[in-house]
Amino acid sequence: MANKIAIKDVFMVSYVGDELIQHRTSIFIEGNVITKVGDTDQENRFSNSDLVIEGKDLIAIPGLINLHAHAGPTAIRGLAEDLRLSEWLKEYVNPAHKVLTADDAEVDYELSYLEMIKSGITHVLDLYRFPHVGINVANRIGIRTTIAPYTSDVYEGFEKPETAVKYIEKYHEFNGLGRVWAGFEHLSYCSESCLQSISKAAKENGKGIHTHEFETLDFVENVVKTYGKRPLSVFKEFDMLNSNLILAHCVWPTPEELRVMAESGVSVSHNPVSNMKLASGIAPVTEMLRLGINVGLGTDGVKENNRLDIFQEM
Incomplete structure (x- = not known):
């Protein structure tokens, strides 16, 4: 099972308080923890990931x-x-x-x-x-x-x-x-x-x-x-x-x-x-x-x- 997962260039929809957040980003996961929600150009993070999921046609939402x-x-x-x-x-x-x-x-x-x-x-x-x-x-x-x-x-x-x-x-x-x-x-x-x-x-x-x-x-x-x-x-x-x-x-x-x-x-x-x-x-x-x-x-x-x-x- 992959320990480090990167979801690359995904469209994220979420809330911070009452503010709706919608933007394209990348999500990095280690084990069962989301370690980073960051820019899509961090190639070093992608190269260090066990699994990279292409997210350009996907939407990420809270569970x-x-x-x-x-x-x-x-x-x-x-x-x-x-x-x-x-x-x-x-x-x-x-x-x-x-x-x-x-x-x-x-x-x-x-x-x-x-x-x-x-x-x-x-x-x-x-x-x-x-x-x-x-x-x-x-x-x-x-x-x-x-x-x-x-x-x-x-x-x-x-x-x-x-x-x-x-x-x-x-x-x-x-x-x-x-x-x-x-x-x-x-x-x-x-x-x-x-x-x-x-x-x-x-x-x-x-x-x-x-x-x-x-x-x-x-x-x-x-x-x-x-x-x-x-x-x-x-x-x-x-x-x-x-x-x-x-x-x-x-x-x-x-x-x-x-x-x-x-x-x-x-x-x-x-x-x-x-x-x-x-x-x-x-x-x-x-x-x-x-x-x-x-x-x-x-x-x-x-x-x-x-x-x-x-x-x-x-």
């Missing part, structure tokens, strides 16, 4: 962040089509989770992370199982990952709260390229004690919390049936309604809930392709941005999207 994904199960990509979310979960996804093994998850992580790298993703917030396996894969492949393990004490096929807490405690700092945050599938998949455990572990280890919310109206109704209140009130009760919370989808919040999210510093992953495939609806992103909510893009998983291409989301 992209996939703010919401599931590494798997990749085996059901394309098998569960033309279904709404609740039906899709019940008939295909949850049964697959029940039989998932660590070996299965390793293959899922490998396939998904390689596909993400191909579309320019260098960091992913991944809601999946067996995070220690995912961290090993990320270190081997070379992608940065933050894994929030699916947690539930209501349904089978998810990490139990005590297991998830151990993962958070062990991997809350980056272990190479991977770390673990707190996470769960849905509020209605967790008992009160489960949410208390997740909130406590996140707070004690200074880490974020990731989950789905406001994805469909029936899932909002499930939260109301389970807790007697709407989602943001549940998050507030368990001390999660703050800037450490990243919610995926957020298709159906009310205007007042959007205001509360903005005031609380909650971030949102917008997943337009997944929302279309599962007929979840159209998220009010324009209003979120107007209110100052931090919004990023996510692919969701291959079973929800059929692709892991962040450019497609744009």
Whole structure:
């Protein structure tokens, strides 16, 4: 493997603060570190490089962040089509989770992370199982990952709260390229004690919390049936309604809930392709941005999207 790489005469697009930078330059890399972004006429640097990539027809951009994904199960990509979310979960996804093994998850992580790298993703917030396996894969492949393990004490096929807490405690700092945050599938998949455990572990280890919310109206109704209140009130009760919370989808919040999210510093992953495939609806992103909510893009998983291409989301 080449240790010194030069990308010659590439068109670079980046930001320094709020300033957009666009110009032709060369990029020099040693190992896994960019050592120089400089002039295109430094021939001595090119001659000392193990590999020189001609960049005149290429654009160099910063690595992209996939703010919401599931590494798997990749085996059901394309098998569960033309279904709404609740039906899709019940008939295909949850049964697959029940039989998932660590070996299965390793293959899922490998396939998904390689596909993400191909579309320019260098960091992913991944809601999946067996995070220690995912961290090993990320270190081997070379992608940065933050894994929030699916947690539930209501349904089978998810990490139990005590297991998830151990993962958070062990991997809350980056272990190479991977770390673990707190996470769960849905509020209605967790008992009160489960949410208390997740909130406590996140707070004690200074880490974020990731989950789905406001994805469909029936899932909002499930939260109301389970807790007697709407989602943001549940998050507030368990001390999660703050800037450490990243919610995926957020298709159906009310205007007042959007205001509360903005005031609380909650971030949102917008997943337009997944929302279309599962007929979840159209998220009010324009209003979120107007209110100052931090919004990023996510692919969701291959079973929800059929692709892991962040450019497609744009």
